[in-house]
Amino acid sequence: MPELPEVETVRLQLMFAIAGKTISTVKSLHPKYATTVKTLNKKIKGLTIARVDRIGKLMIFAFKENNDVYLLGHLKMTGQFLVETKDKDLTGGGHTLSEDDYKKLPGRHSRVQFDFTDGTRMFFNDMRMFGYLHLVNKEGMLAAKSRFGPEPLLTNFPISTFTQKVQRSIRPIKAILLDQTVIAGLGNIYVDEVLFQTKIVPTRMGVEITDKEAKELVKASKQILEKAIKAGETTFQHFADTEDKKGNFTNQLKVFGRQNTPCLYCKNDIKKTRVTGRGTHFCERCQK
Numbered sequence: 001m002p003e004l005p006e007v008e009t010v011r012l013q014l015m016f017a018i019a020g021k022t023i024s025t026v027k028s029l030h031p032k033y034a035t036t037v038k039t040l041n042k043k044i045k046g047l048t049i050a051r052v053d054r055i056g057k058l059m060i061f062a063f064k065e066n067n068d069v070y071l072l073g074h075l076k077m078t079g080q081f082l083v084e085t086k087d088k089d090l091t092g093g094g095h096t097l098s099e100d101d102y103k104k105l106p107g108r109h110s111r112v113q114f115d116f117t118d119g120t121r122m123f124f125n126d127m128r129m130f131g132y133l134h135l136v137n138k139e140g141m142l143a144a145k146s147r148f149g150p151e152p153l154l155t156n157f158p159i160s161t162f163t164q165k166v167q168r169s170i171r172p173i174k175a176i177l178l179d180q181t182v183i184a185g186l187g188n189i190y191v192d193e194v195l196f197q198t199k200i201v202p203t204r205m206g207v208e209i210t211d212k213e214a215k216e217l218v219k220a221s222k223q224i225l226e227k228a229i230k231a232g233e234t235t236f237q238h239f240a241d242t243e244d245k246k247g248n249f250t251n252q253l254k255v256f257g258r259q260n261t262p263c264l265y266c267k268n269d270i271k272k273t274r275v276t277g278r279g280t281h282f283c284e285r286c287q288k
């Protein structure tokens with residue numbers, strides 16, 4: 001499952017590749033999308049992409065001529081947005097498919113095809129089809145946005161609200177940080193990294209987190225996400241952007257996936273356990 005930094009990388013590439021382009025037609029490449037595509041053609045054919053936004057891992061396409069229609073797109077496990085330029089270059093990204101899947105588009109996992117008036121095309125590919133495309137009005141877009149708490153990347157992140165929410169909770173801090181309504185954008189990998197950096201054991205309850213620690217959690221989240229976005233992150237080898245700039249942030253992970261290897265600080269072995277059902281990596285000695 002891609003984490004926020006990967007989705008942000010895809011968003012930035014899409015923004016660059018399709019903002020200002022006008023949709024000439026939308027084609028369904030799988031029966032599951034027949035109805036959606038019918039609606040898309042009725043509502044967004046002829047409209048120009050104004051921008052590509054994002055909240056959490058949800059992509060939001062906005063249009064120039066109509067601010068009461070938005071396309072929501074979620075990649076989930078295996079989704080991709082690929083844009084084919086006029087000289088057949090690819091941009092965008094998402095889950096990596098095999099080499100063959102890139103050779104000819106639409107490929108066998110292509111579900112929806114957007115044709116632009118300048119001859120370029122965008123494909124929504126999704127092997128396992130957990131991802132989705134939804135057309136909503138402004139109210140629907142705002143409702144979708146309201147399901148997410150603030151992102152640590154915000155310059156005006158509301159630290160006091162976050163601290164209150166954490167300190168009122170008797171859930172483990174790991175579960176609280178994974179809760180997208182409390183703080184948006186941290187997935188399993190980055191929560192482990194944030195807790196390692198702040199030296200907080202993942203099982204500690206929210207009520208036991210101090211004001212100072214809450215502040216440090218937000219700071220570490222921001223630092224780690226920013227670093228990952230900068231590295232053009234690719235989660236494992238399963239996620240790559242299509243310009244083949246393989247991200248190298250996974251090499252910078254300090255605790256995730258490092259079980260049974262020495263802690264970078266104290267040399268004690270990193271432990272792996274499960275907290276709220278998720279694989280969790282931590283150092284027993286450094287994290288209290």
Ligand SMILES: [Zn+2]
Binds near residue numbers: 265268286287
């Ligand atoms: Zn340690």
